[in-house]
Amino acid sequence: MSVVGGVLVGIGVLLTLLAAVGILRFPDVLTRASASTKAAGLGVACVLAGSALLFATPEAGIKLSIAVLVQFATAPVGGHVIARAAYRAGTPLWERTGVDQLAETSAKHASPPPPPTTDD
Numbered sequence: 001m002s003v004v005g006g007v008l009v010g011i012g013v014l015l016t017l018l019a020a021v022g023i024l025r026f027p028d029v030l031t032r033a034s035a036s037t038k039a040a041g042l043g044v045a046c047v048l049a050g051s052a053l054l055f056a057t058p059e060a061g062i063k064l065s066i067a068v069l070v071q072f073a074t075a076p077v078g079g080h081v082i083a084r085a086a087y088r089a090g091t092p093l094w095e096r097t098g099v100d101q102l103a104e105t106s107a108k109h110a111s112p113p114p115p116p117t118t119d120d
Contacts, residue, residue, distance in 0.1 A: 001053050008050030015043030028094040029086040037079030044071050
């Protein structure tokens with residue numbers, strides 16, 4: 001179990017390092033948010049799962065399992081909120097962004113124009 005736990009911790013550290021590099025190197029907020037939520041989230045989960053195997057106690061397993069669930073529940077929501085706030089603030093997208101689905105959705109749900117007035 002200690003070998004599997006060590007491998008999981010190593011994989012988690014590597015994924016977290018790759019997420020940090022992605023945050024530094026990616027061109028815009030949306031791709032950076034994606035790197036931070038996906039790679040870092042999985043990296044933290046691997047580190048916690050490896051730690052649970054290394055400690056090998058029921059209490060550690062339960063606590064670290066809860067921490068993994070909380071990580072998977074909160075990281076995507078946080079990344080989404082940050083990316084949405086950056087988009088609404090007018091942060092420019094990467095010039096090679098092909099599709100802006102949020103703009104298409106926002107155009108569909110825009111408020112309708114006011115009704116015409118009649119002069120009697």
